[in-house]
Amino acid sequence: MATEASAKSSDFIKNLGKMYGTYTGGFIAFILLLAVMEQMGVPNKILGYLFVFFTLAVYAIIGVMTRTAEVSEYYVAGRRVPAFYNGMATGADWMSAASFVGMAGTLFLLGYDGLAWVLGWTGGFVLVSILIGPYLRKFGAYTVPDFLSFRYGGNFARALGVIVLVCCSFTYVTAQIYGTGLIASRFLGMNFEIAVFAGLVGILLCAMLGGMRAVTWTQIAQYVVLIIAYLTPIVILSTKKYGIPFPELTYGQAIAEITAREQQMLATGLATVANLKPHIQPFINYSPLNFFAIIMCMMVGTASLPHILMRYFTTPSVREARQSVAWSLLFIFLLYFSAPAYAAFSKLEVYTNIIGRDLTSIRPWLFNWGELGLIQICGKNAANIDAIVAACKAIAGHPGVVRLQDFVINTDVIVLSTPEIAGLPYVISGLVAAGGLAAALSTADGLLLAIANALSHDVYYKMIDPNAPTMRRLTVARALLVVVAVIAAATAATKPADILAMVGWAFSLAMAGNFPALVMGVWWKRTTATGAICGIIAGFGLCLFYLVTTRYFPGAGVAYFGMTSLTNPLTGLPLVDIAKAMALPNAMESFPTLAHPMANKVGWFDLNNIACGLLGTPLGFAVIYVVSLLGKEPSKEMQAYVDDIRKPRGRTVLEERTT
Amino acid sequence: MPDSASMKEREEAHWAKTSRLMFTHLGVWFFFGFVIHMFVVPLNKITIPILNFPLGFYMAAQGSLIVFVVMLFVFAKQQDKIDREFGFAEED
Numbered sequence: 001m002a003t004e005a006s007a008k009s010s011d012f013i014k015n016l017g018k019m020y021g022t023y024t025g026g027f028i029a030f031i032l033l034l035a036v037m038e039q040m041g042v043p044n045k046i047l048g049y050l051f052v053f054f055t056l057a058v059y060a061i062i063g064v065m066t067r068t069a070e071v072s073e074y075y076v077a078g079r080r081v082p083a084f085y086n087g088m089a090t091g092a093d094w095m096s097a098a099s100f101v102g103m104a105g106t107l108f109l110l111g112y113d114g115l116a117w118v119l120g121w122t123g124g125f126v127l128v129s130i131l132i133g134p135y136l137r138k139f140g141a142y143t144v145p146d147f148l149s150f151r152y153g154g155n156f157a158r159a160l161g162v163i164v165l166v167c168c169s170f171t172y173v174t175a176q177i178y179g180t181g182l183i184a185s186r187f188l189g190m191n192f193e194i195a196v197f198a199g200l201v202g203i204l205l206c207a208m209l210g211g212m213r214a215v216t217w218t219q220i221a222q223y224v225v226l227i228i229a230y231l232t233p234i235v236i237l238s239t240k241k242y243g244i245p246f247p248e249l250t251y252g253q254a255i256a257e258i259t260a261r262e263q264q265m266l267a268t269g270l271a272t273v274a275n276l277k278p279h280i281q282p283f284i285n286y287s288p289l290n291f292f293a294i295i296m297c298m299m300v301g302t303a304s305l306p307h308i309l310m311r312y313f314t315t316p317s318v319r320e321a322r323q324s325v326a327w328s329l330l331f332i333f334l335l336y337f338s339a340p341a342y343a344a345f346s347k348l349e350v351y352t353n354i355i356g357r358d359l360t361s362i363r364p365w366l367f368n369w370g371e372l373g374l375i376q377i378c379g380k381n382a383a384n385i386d387a388i389v390a391a392c393k394a395i396a397g398h399p400g401v402v403r404l405q406d407f408v409i410n411t412d413v414i415v416l417s418t419p420e421i422a423g424l425p426y427v428i429s430g431l432v433a434a435g436g437l438a439a440a441l442s443t444a445d446g447l448l449l450a451i452a453n454a455l456s457h458d459v460y461y462k463m464i465d466p467n468a469p470t471m472r473r474l475t476v477a478r479a480l481l482v483v484v485a486v487i488a489a490a491t492a493a494t495k496p497a498d499i500l501a502m503v504g505w506a507f508s509l510a511m512a513g514n515f516p517a518l519v520m521g522v523w524w525k526r527t528t529a530t531g532a533i534c535g536i537i538a539g540f541g542l543c544l545f546y547l548v549t550t551r552y553f554p555g556a557g558v559a560y561f562g563m564t565s566l567t568n569p570l571t572g573l574p575l576v577d578i579a580k581a582m583a584l585p586n587a588m589e590s591f592p593t594l595a596h597p598m599a600n601k602v603g604w605f606d607l608n609n610i611a612c613g614l615l616g617t618p619l620g621f622a623v624i625y626v627v628s629l630l631g632k633e634p635s636k637e638m639q640a641y642v643d644d645i646r647k648p649r650g651r652t653v654l655e656e657r658t659t
Numbered sequence: 660m661p662d663s664a665s666m667k668e669r670e671e672a673h674w675a676k677t678s679r680l681m682f683t684h685l686g687v688w689f690f691f692g693f694v695i696h697m698f699v700v701p702l703n704k705i706t707i708p709i710l711n712f713p714l715g716f717y718m719a720a721q722g723s724l725i726v727f728v729v730m731l732f733v734f735a736k737q738q739d740k741i742d743r744e745f746g747f748a749e750e751d
Contacts (some may be wrong), residue, residue, distance in 0.1 A: 112699070112715075112716055112719065115716075115719035115720055118719070118720065118724070119692060119696070119719055119723060119724070122724050122727055123688060123691075123692045123723070123727050125727065125731060126684065126688045126692075126727055126730065126731060126734075127688070129731055129734060129735070130680075130681050130684050130685065130688075130734060131681070134738075248721065249710055252707065252710040252711035252712035252717070253710075253711050255711070255712065255713070255716065256706075256711045280703060280713050280715075280716045282699045282700065282703075282715070288697070291696075292693055292696075292697075295692060295693065295696075296693075299692060317749045318749060319735070319739055319742075319748065319749055322734065322735040322738060322739070323732075323735045325731055325735075326728070326731035326732040326734075326735050329727060329728050329731055330728050333724050333725075333727075333728050336724060337720065337721050337724050337725075340720045340721075523678075643670055646670075646673075646674055646677070647670070647673070647742070647747040648742050648747055648748055648749050649742070649746070649747045649748060649749050649750075
């Protein structure tokens with residue numbers, strides 16, 4: 001019986017190439033079919049629905065087919081996902097709605113400074129591989145708190161690990177569900193709240209029955225969709241413009257043209273030195289300190305986020321865990337090194353075909369987005385020609401051509417509008433929507449699973465009822481998954497104001513809470529339980545304090561903690577006049593809205609609060625080091641376990657009871 | 660079965676080598692993640708021929724990323740070699 005099952009499973013692994021190859025071919029055939037249908041006159045709306053429902057159905061079918069009743073399958077996909085496929089799954093797990101839709105827009109707006117995010121969200125995998133991932137795989141954990149608990153003396157460390165995990169993952173998953181709602185409502189014209197709950201059903205269908213096993217095999221399918229969707233429009237655009245289907249090579253030309261056009265715009269009065277941010281000029285949006293602080297926090301945060309680390313628990317060996325990190329980054333790289341091309345091509349289009357154009361000959365693609373309020377010209381939604389002509393007439397002395405200061409674009413539009421800018425048929429727009437959904441759903445799946453697993457495995461099984469039978473453990477895991485998902489969707493449906501900033505915060509929180517304890521636990525045998533616990537509390541606490549104070553209690557930060565205004569990186573002047581702001585009646589208000597003059601604009605050392613991990617992490621390391629040295633060295637057994645973790649050969653340190 | 664003293668020695672030698680490899684890669688990571696971008700302004704004065712990228716921009720947009728990908732594959736190979744050398748590698 002057992003041998004039959006394992007023979008079946010090795011067949012399954014052997015056939016992966018054939019299965020996913022067929023699937024990819026089928027997906028391309030499906031795109032072509034829809035393209036033909038479009039030519040035959042099928043309306044856009046139907047094409048959009050077909051795209052979304054077909055892809056969702058595929059994910060759901062995979063999710064149901066890979067359902068499982070085994071604990072190790074549910075938590076770590078039976079530890080037999082080959083390095084290459086785990087890399088793909090990690091790619092989808094990693095790349096969120098923010099990467100897919102938002103990244104190119106950020107680069108469009110910030111130019112060079114936006115590359116801090118590109119660097120930060122790739123370089124962290126180096127740390128995953130050399131410092132943490134393979135060692136946790138050898139340890140044999142199901143969750144990150146598992147390791148903390150074992151290494152640092154039990155349930156108190158485990159509880160801290162769960163708190164850090166929930167803090168950084170919950171806001172992150174809420175942002176993904178929000179992204180799902182945004183994409184579905186934009187492309188399918190669904191009501192936002194309904195779209196959020198529709199997305200929720202999609203996520204649950206993938207994750208609930210099969211846990212990690214189901215999420216792994218759907219994430220691979222989602223990676224295929226998202227990468228095809230991301231690369232297709234930009235490859236076609238590059239081929240049309242420069243005759244070479246590699247946008248990553250040709251956008252250098254576009255950047256040169258942008259730089260030339262910037263000079264020309266300044267010379268002809270279409271832009272002023274004050275409002276033009278040259279695309280390649282560094283450190284005009286972030287000061288050098290904040291630029292490098294963001295890179296550091298995103299990188300170290302990557303190596304501390306539980307939903308990423310747990311992907312490397314699923315490989316068959318430590319060796320494959322390492323190879324798998326390399327594959328992951330390769331698959332992620334394919335998207336991230338194309339994002340700046342999106343930004344460059346869009347910017348060139350805007351600078352040459354919108355700015356300086358006579359109002360009446362504006363390119364029609366932008367009206368679709370103007371209608372939704374995502375593009376504004378002269379302060380009004382650019383819904384049609386009459387609207388913008390009227391809006392600009394109302395501005396005294398307007399020259400009748402669009403100037404740079406007249407034009408405002410929502411960053412989400414950059415990726416979504418590229419198919420229209422390139423003059424491609426609607427089917428490509430539908431494909432991009434399906435890709436964005438895949439990116440949001442796959443990340444949401446991974447995060448939800450991380451949270452639900454921590455609650456079911458760490459809190460319920462390890463802390464509340466260690467004798468629970470397998471069936472009950474899995475039932476609890478599934479029930480918690482649904483509960484967490486519903487809470488996250490309900491939060492997303494309220495459209496919380498800080499949702500996007502919170503994703504950045506998640507990295508800093510993960511970094512300050514997890515990184516020092518994980519790294520020291522593997523690399524320094526002398527680390528004691530007390531040291532680690534103090535370090536987690538101090539590092540995570542300082543980071544959380546800085547975030548909460550600068551965002552929600554800025555008045556108190558200034559009055560009691562010596563915080564000062566952040567400065568404008570270009571001029572070096574303070575962002576707010578603190579003396580004046582503190583004199584206002586609402587100065588000491590807590591939980592201020594973003595409109596509060598000091599919210600997110602005060603701090604120590606001119607450090608942006610998104611990079612608060614830079615304060616907490618060194619403190620965490622220092623506290624762990626000092627407190628560990630003050631205490632008694634860890635037991636011989638514990639040191640022997642650490643030795644075991646360091647050697648790939650042999651059994652895992654932790655052996656889970658699976659039946 | 661090797662006696663425990665020689666096992667201890669092997670473990671220590673293995674870990675010394677592993678640590679050295681770790682610091683080497685951490686150095687490369689730090690250089691391409693941070694140091695090189697501190698010189699973006701002078702590097703931007705250099706334009707990559709044919710492709711037309713300013714070099715400073717290119718390094719942040721693609722150059723460093725390519726280095727990270729390559730170094731991860733190299734690292735997996737090197738660490739595996741160390742594990743095999745000391746007999747700590749898993750069976751194939």
